[in-house]
Amino acid sequence: MTATARPTLVACPACAAAPSVQPVEIPKGAQLALSLPTIHCSACIAKIERGLNAHPSVESARVNLTLKRAHIVAAPETDVTDMVALVEGLGYEAHELDLAALSATETDKAGRDILMRLAVAGFASMNVMLLSVAVWSGAEDATRDLFHWISAAIALPAIAFAGQPFFRNAWAALSKRSLNMDVPISLAILLAVVTSLWETALSGAHAYFDAALMLTFFLLAGRYLDHRTRAVARSAAEELTALEVPRAFRLVDGEEQEVAVSELGVGDLIRVRPGGRMPVDGEVIEGTSELDRSLLTGETLPILAEVGQAVSAGEVNLTGPLIIRATAVGQDTSLHQMADLVAIAESGRSRYTSLADSAAKLYAPGVHFMSALAFLGWYLYTWDLRTALNIAAAVLIITCPCALGLAVPAVTTAASGRLFRKGLLIKHETALERLATVDTVVFDKTGTLTEGVPKVTNAAEIPPEKFMLAMGLAHGSSHPLAQAIVRTGAALGVEAVKLTDIIETPGYGTTGQWNGQKVMLGRATWTGAPEGQRTATYLKVGDAKPVAFTFSDRLREGAAEAVEALKTSGKEVHLLSGDSEGAVSELAQRLGIERFEAGVLPAGKVSYINDMSDSGAHVLMVGDGLNDTAALAAAQVSISPASALDAARVASDIVLLGNDLAPISQACETAKSATKRIRENFRIATLYNIIAVPLAVAGLATPLIAALAMSTSSITVSLNALRLR
């Protein structure tokens, strides 16, 4: 092993944005990150930090218990596998993380930005409220004017800083000639500030500085809640990606180099070990093996790989080492071309309008119309611009969607937190709303409903001595089917027979000698058996007829319960797979799924889902493979398990963290009750408007009434959201 370019030793990409508490700049140091899923207490932190810091090449190590990660700054050329071994030696599970994939969430800049504005709005509104209380309790004349001027001095810069997110969004919407929730918000804040300034200048009695600030504060709180929920999901999703460090072994002049996949070029020779994934598209130039294509096509039957065979990125090498010559790398690989299909499929997703947006579409014109009407009415009645403008501003402030701005984020935060504890990551902001309307669920087979781990199905039909021989041969092999035979045999209490001269022929099978007879275990054609439809391997003893061992995929935990629960809640369940007819229909029967299709290509899955959507169904797609990616993007809402390919996880709205599928049906229920709460919150907000608007239009609203109404409605809405737990 040569120590050339190690991809994980990223030369400190985040140094510029690094925490300012670190006084020492280590320009050449390497940054490493480890995932430590099992740490939980102060003793764990101390033990790991002490252990890592004692290593000679480590400059500093710090454990983050919240994220369950360790960040290490070490001398360049430090091998990350040493660090993993060190931590594992201390008794903790450790995995290497790809820093390049993590750096995006390293410092949550957007979250910090909102938090800062929230703090400023909170500080300003508290101070202005203090002064306003004095005014409401009867401060008069010069004192009132002084208090108003001080309020203005605090409110103007505070709003200019804290209100920026709203102003920016509103401007973006207006310049596209559309309306969103931020338009009435910005208008209300600005109008409140302008009329209050005017009133103050004229020694008027009513100033709405406190209302404008409180509005900003409450709405920012809603934004921050919303952001936090998604930041948590995003960082967990990114950690999944970071756990797969993209690396390959390149052969240069017969010597093996470990390089990043991104550094590979066309024509490079790459060694892929058994169990490894093809990093690029290529052609086999040395070795024989079998390939597992289930992530790409859903087929469970491994295919033979010989010299001259084309392989595509994402396939898993099963038995023997292979050397391939790269024919397409990076963006040109078949893996990446799938992304185009996803991009096309995704345009369907954008048709969905969120509840908040549709509320805004109804709400914004209504409020503006009412405010304009109040202004006109009062102007025609009194011919006094000042009174009319004051009342128009009061209407805008009172109706301003304080509660509407909190209605959605408060509920989604509560629901996402609840689902996160059950092992579901809600990645997309409107995923819950979309999940709530689902009436059809489409499952992928391999890797989703099944674990992708085979087990012997016909063990009872196989003569015991044959089984013992098969186990004897299978013991030496790492092929998944051989291991399945060993597992099943061990579970049944079968003893393995000792064979001599065991030779494994990668891609075909294993042979051995027993009582002077040649025993073979392997592919159908190799042992002389007819090729079947099902996943099978054959045992041939001497010249006897080969005996078939058939396999089926083991069901994923909770798969049966999830399908059952979805059916009882009245949803249609479909099964779409790229696998062969036999395997699919067997599984469909086992789970009681009536509608299934086998041998479906990726584009076929997309059109299947589009056809259903066009006929009015709301489809939830659950899948894990590359062949599902486009379908995941096309469906109204999609879920993928944590074991899925990165591309599939990116395309889906929700990621299932554990191994269990059962939370899917619970998620549908939670989504439904969450949407119910959101609608309830909208109704509460409307009800409060129905009471307060007549007061404002009649010119009876005072800043005190506005402040009271605003905080009561915000608190009711937040409490209603908490009922979800």
Next chain:
Amino acid sequence: MNILVYLIPISLVLGGVGLLAFVYTVRSDQYDDPKGNANRILNDDWDDKPKQ
């Protein structure tokens, strides 16, 4: 009412100090690992003298 001349600036300054303290804690990453911080106080490594 002359007391206001002192009280208003004092209240503003106190609030401002709070705001600045908050800004400082955000800027120095003190909210990045709340669980870890809660647990680190139980660690007696630096009980005698502060870490350099």
